Amino acid sequence: MPATLEIGRVGAIVLRQMRRPIMTLLVVYAVAVCGMTVIPGKEIDGQTYYMSLFHAFYFITYTATTTGFGEIPHEFSDAQRFWAIACLYVSVIAWFYAIGAIIRLAQNPHFRLALAERNFANSVERITEPFFVLCGFGDTGSLLARGLSDARIPTVILEADEARIQALTLRDYNVPMPGLCADASIPMHLQEAGLERPNCKAVIAATNNEEVNLRISAIASLLNSNATIVTRSREDVFEETLATLSRNLHIVDPFQVFAKGLSAAIFNPALYMFNEWLVGAPGATSTRLSLWLHGTLEPRLRVPPKGKWIICGYGRMGHEAHEVLAKRGLKVAVIDPHPGRSQEDGLSQYVIGQTTARTLRDAGIEDAVGIVAGTDDDGHNLGILLNARALNPNLFVIVRQNRHANEVAFDKANADIIMQPSLVTARRILLTLIAPLLKPFFKFLLKLPEETKDEFMDDLLRRLIGTVGDKKPHLVTLHITGETSSAVVELLESGETVLLGDVLRNPVDREHYIDTVPLVVCSKSGRDCTDTAIQVLPGNDYAIKKGDQILLCGREKAHRLLDSTLNNEYTLHYLRTGKEKPRGYFMQWLVKHYPELAG
Amino acid sequence: MNLEKVMFGFFIVLALTLNFGFFLGEMENPEHHNVFELFAVVVVNFIATGLKLGDRSHIGAVLLATSLVADLELVAASVYWAVTVHVTGTGLTSQVMASIISLTGGALLANVISVVMLVSETLMSRR
Secondary structure: OHHHHHHHHHHHHHHHHHHHHHHHHHHHHHHHHHHHHHOOOOEEOOEEOOOOHHHHHHHHHHHHOOOOOOOOOOOOOHHHHHHHHHHHHHHHHHHHHHHHHHHHHHHOHHHHHHHHHHHHHHHHHOOOOOEEEEEOOOHHHHHHHHHHHHOOOOEEEEEOOHHHHHHHHHOOOOOOOOEEEOOOOOHHHHHHOOOOOOOEEEEEEOOOOHHHHHHHHHHHHHHOOOOEEEEEOOHHHHHHHHHOOOOOEEEEOHHHHHHHHHHHHHHOHHHHHHHHHHOOOOOOOHHHHHHHHOOOOOHHHOOOOOOOEEEEOOOHHHHHHHHHHHHOOOOEEEEEOOOOOOOHHHOOEEEEOOOOHHHHHHOOHHHOOEEEEOOOOHHHHHHHHHHHHHHOOOOEEEEEOOOHHHHHHHHHHOOOEEEOHHHHHHHHHHHHHHOOOHHHHHHHHHOOOHHHHHHHHHHHHHHHHHHHOOOOOEEEEEEOOOOOOHHHHHHHHOOOOOEHHHHOEOOOOOOOEOOEEEEEEEOOOHHHOOHHHEEEOOOOOOEOOOOOEEEEEEOHHHHHHHHHHHHOHHHHHHHHHOOOOOOOHHHHHHHHHOHHHOO | OOHHHHHHHHHHHHHHHHHHHHHOOOOOOHHHOOHHHHHHHHHHHHHHHHHHOOOOOHHHHHHHHHHHHHHHHHHHHHHHHHHHHHHOOOOOOHHHHHHHHHHHHHHHHHHHHHHHHHHHHHHHHOO
16 A cells, blocks of 8 residues: 555654664663763762662753753762763763754655655545546646535645645645645556545546656556546647547547637537536626527627638647638638748648737738637737737637736736636536536537527527526536435336436425426446437436436536435425325335325 | 324324423422323323334434434333332332433423424425
């Protein structure tokens, strides 16, 4: 076990470092005590008094620590006094030496690291519920930790930067979040983080280094084949390497996520709004969403227009944005200081140079409808935004915010969409982990036929907003298993049918339903949850099966009510039949013989 | 209306009120406490306990527990009464009477808890 190993290591370091000081003290004490007993004292009643071992040890004890109670039990002879002087100096020096060694040890960085690792391993050991391992506590990591804390999932954090771990200790979380300053790509540290424990459900590789993320994913899939692995990485680079590692692996590429979002925003605005609302994006509250539904657009919720677009900066974000826009047949101009890229990717218009008023005009800003400021420098991006707005006030502006710390400036800049790679990644990872069924749901929405698409999305959004109201939407995945929904499983095993609609009735008044909408049902678990096994927007007549996973979106309070319904056989019976189930043996007997008394 | 709720409510409240009636009066004075009332309290309490057997909900388990506590203390009080009057022949001295009444006082408290829980459960379910 790694934990005991660490405890052993701390003990061993202390013993090894303190060996010499302790031996020195021991020798000094032994010589001093022996000397005290053999040196003749004053004559008492005609007999030379010799100190006993006990008295000698008592004397040395208070002398060596410079307490000095005087000459006990009798007045000393001069010979004893000479010896006492020697003892005093030598023993005090020996004590200083020992104390110095202890302080040196406490300041030794290796010892402190061992101590921190031991405390960390202990706190990981204390987590008994399912937990996640999060590698990397940067912008993405801290956003994720906040989200996981809200979802009440304990998370073990590994981060290589000492300062970030210091920041972690100051945060206030709802659940334990032990952190260790360590390189997460070293298997031993992942072991210490409890990766091999059966209640470790997922590993998140969210460091800023993609090589490290790849290594973490590989190690994690070897150490724990059951855990879900989520990696922040560029898909094109690592897809081939990672995809073969494990079927539980999810790759999150922030720029691709953004590009898909941009594409949805232009060509499928309802889907985009739905996603924004679901993740709780600041511009997409229920009120604004319903305004949008009724055709009254708010500036922050404008839909990106179709037409000519300008992309500033042809890095990762620029590439992805260009790809989705060009694929859909929009005209795109790119401005980038690096020459010689115009031939690749079939760029239609490539302006070389920094983004300035001149290059913007060259790219044709007057007749453009939108601009993407996607360089990796926040100052540049803000500059582009201001320049572009000055040249063409009607532009739809998408700006990339690289550092979380610059939030205030970007909020003031009044861009139409602010793309924060760290935020996008954190949201996507969070949804992948706490609502894995959302992915098949979105796939379904994307495959909707063109003619019914708008109507379907409108209905869905109206229904969701009507249910959730102005609260923040809460997503929950129900697992119909013996542990999480005991009453339902009991009924199913006795051969009864349990309808989804009955479970969703309100325990206070069964004619009404609790404030939640079932989005997806999947009858297979985890990796087997393919398209064939899912049912989107199941009706109230859906018969629940054992092992089902149900994704619900609604109010948090409704989900708490639902949880108690699923585990209370009496409530469930009432909701299904409208009658109280007889509780005591006597009543059960009575109802069996006189069924008319039930009710 | 739920017949089971009516029955259990009836018996638990009856047990509480009878218990209170027996408890009422000067503590050491046997004249103030009727042995038949004690008998009735014990019987009604046992019926209330019996009605709760088989309930698998949380609140049912706690109600059963408090009911069992009341039973235990009432049985202890009655046995003490019987032993002092019929076996040792001590009779109902003031010390004996004080012990019996304090035991039923404990049972009274357990019954109060039962009723409070019953009422709060009913209020909470709001059906």
